[in-house]
Amino acid sequence: MMQHEITTSGPLLDGSGNLREPGYAKRLLPIYRRADIKAPASRIKEWDYYLVANDHFAVALTIDDNGYMGLDSISFLHFNEGWERTKSPMRAFPMGKTGLPESSDRGTTAISGRGYALVFRHVPEGRELTFHMEKFLDGQTIDGSIVLTEEPEESMVICTPFDRPGCFYFNQKINCMRARGQVQLGEKTYVFDPADSFGVLDWGRGVWTYHNIWYWGSASGQVDGVPFGWNIGYGFGDTSAASENMLFYGGKAHKLSQVRFHIPQREGRDDFLSPWRFTSDDGRFEMKFVPILDRAACTDVKLIKSDQHQVFGHFTGTATLDDGTVIRVRDMIGFAEKVENKW
Numbered sequence: 330m331m332q333h334e335i336t337t338s339g340p341l342l343d344g345s346g347n348l349r350e351p352g353y354a355k356r357l358l359p360i361y362r363r364a365d366i367k368a369p370a371s372r373i374k375e376w377d378y379y380l381v382a383n384d385h386f387a388v389a390l391t392i393d394d395n396g397y398m399g400l401d402s403i404s405f406l407h408f409n410e411g412w413e414r415t416k417s418p419m420r421a422f423p424m425g426k427t428g429l430p431e432s433s434d435r436g437t438t439a440i441s442g443r444g445y446a447l448v449f450r451h452v453p454e455g456r457e458l459t460f461h462m463e464k465f466l467d468g469q470t471i472d473g474s475i476v477l478t479e480e481p482e483e484s485m486v487i488c489t490p491f492d493r494p495g496c497f498y499f500n501q502k503i504n505c506m507r508a509r510g511q512v513q514l515g516e517k518t519y520v521f522d523p524a525d526s527f528g529v530l531d532w533g534r535g536v537w538t539y540h541n542i543w544y545w546g547s548a549s550g551q552v553d554g555v556p557f558g559w560n561i562g563y564g565f566g567d568t569s570a571a572s573e574n575m576l577f578y579g580g581k582a583h584k585l586s587q588v589r590f591h592i593p594q595r596e597g598r599d600d601f602l603s604p605w606r607f608t609s610d611d612g613r614f615e616m617k618f619v620p621i622l623d624r625a626a627c628t629d630v631k632l633i634k635s636d637q638h639q640v641f642g643h644f645t646g647t648a649t650l651d652d653g654t655v656i657r658v659r660d661m662i663g664f665a666e667k668v669e670n671k672w
Contacts, residue, residue, distance in 0.1 A: 332571040332584060335359060341488065342366065346495045346536075351570035354486040355582045357501055361431050361534050367495045368536040370424040371396040374672075377429060377438045377449055378531040379458055380547070381475055381508045384662050385409050386519050387641070388473060388512055389624075390460055391417070392440045392447055394427035395672060398633075401440050401447060403462050403471060404624060405514060406641060408662065413624050414466045418442050433501050433532040454478050455506065456530075466514060475510030475521055477528040481556065483582035485575040489566035491538045498535035498566055504558040504577045505549045506530070527551075527558070540671050541565040544590045546607070548644055548663025552656055555579050558663075559648060561588040561607065561614065574614070576648050576656075583651045586611045590665060601625075601638050605665060607646070616646035616658070618665060632671070639666040 333352035341359040343349045346367030350359070366373055376393030386409070391402035399420035406413040420427075420442065430436025438449040444463035449456065455478040465471040485502040507523035527549035543565045549558035561574045574585035591606040592599045605618040620642035628635045643660040650656065 332586070334571075334584075335486075335488065340365065341499055342497070348488050348490045348497045351488050351490050351567070353488075353571035353573070353575075353584065355483040357432065357434060357484075357486055359486070359488055359499065361499055363425065363431060363534075366536060369396075371422075372536050373425060374537055375425075375427070375429045375534045376531070377433075378533075379449065379477075379528055380531075380664075381458070381477070381510075381521060381526065381528040382406075382549070382662055383508075383521060383526040388475070389415075390447055390449070390458055392427065392429070392438050392449070394423045394425060394429055396424055397422055399423035399427055399440075401442060401445065403445070403447070403460055403465065405466070405471060405512065406622065406624065408621050408641065411622055413622055415624060415626060416462060416465055417626070418445060429534075431534075433503070433530065452476065455480055456528075458510075469515030471512065471514045473510065473512040475508055475512075475528070477506035477508055477530075478523065479507045479556070481505050481577055481580040483577070483580060485560045485573055485582065487571060487573045489568060489573075490570075491566045493538055496536045496538050498533065498537065500535075500573070501530070501532040502547065502560040502573070502575075503530040503532070504547065504560060505556040505580075507556075527556070529558070537565075537670075537672065542667070542669045544665070544667055546588075546590065546663065546665035548661050549577075550661045550663075552658065557656060557658075559585075559614070561585070561590075561665075563587070574609075576614075576650060578650055578656065585609060585613055588614050590667070592667065599638070599667065601640050601667075605640075607665075613649040614646075616644045616648075619643050619645075634669070634671040636669045637666065638668070639664055
């Protein structure tokens, strides 16, 4: 599959609110401006999602403005003990008032509500994530402050059109940022050490069609001391110009073609906690995945439905860089998810 790489900076959208240049980039070259969107505010979806993890525990933070509803979320995942807690207060009809920045490399993303607050901001060392939520787990408060440093030179940037005019998805995934900081949950303190803790940013802006199923997988770690990770996914929009599959090694991006998720089945249903497989059409991404826990969440109020299974576990297998170098991965922590949304 030929994939179109965007190599020059320019407006993301044309005068009709459609993507000017579908494809992928390794830097944030397309310029997103909310004012260029022709869809009503209720259809515009914008979010910042951070996941910070090591082999033992992780925290995930979300601020999103989906037009007719906003969602602010904190998850804490304990891999050693096999449990997670997610709390996601919702806001009605923010319609863009959340004020998410138009670029991932500047501005502050912040929200507060009853008993909680999240702030993502740029600081000289990198990105600072602070968060607080009362009554998070068994009446206990969660507090955290994490700084993400050593942002890689290249990242996954993709412009995906849908089959409806004015619908698009503009997305950046930044993997392998080193994480330093701590999370206080009740009496317990969890420390992220940059030697073995990494963060990923999922920065999304767009106008989506109503019903979508997507698959997304991500990992960030190191192999022989070199930062290594990947972004894989598919399922929504017209990806004929490019897929979002990419490897990251030592700060450089290596483009993959098509990667397929093989979720085991039991009695005709997805069996998320049995071992998965991942294969690629070019043989450059071949992995086994052994789940630890499924962060499952289902919201179904008829017109609006979100059925999410974000499964965390260990990847073992091979990934091949553009120059043919084979990177062997053993028990690298990461996740793979299947999400169905009607929104």
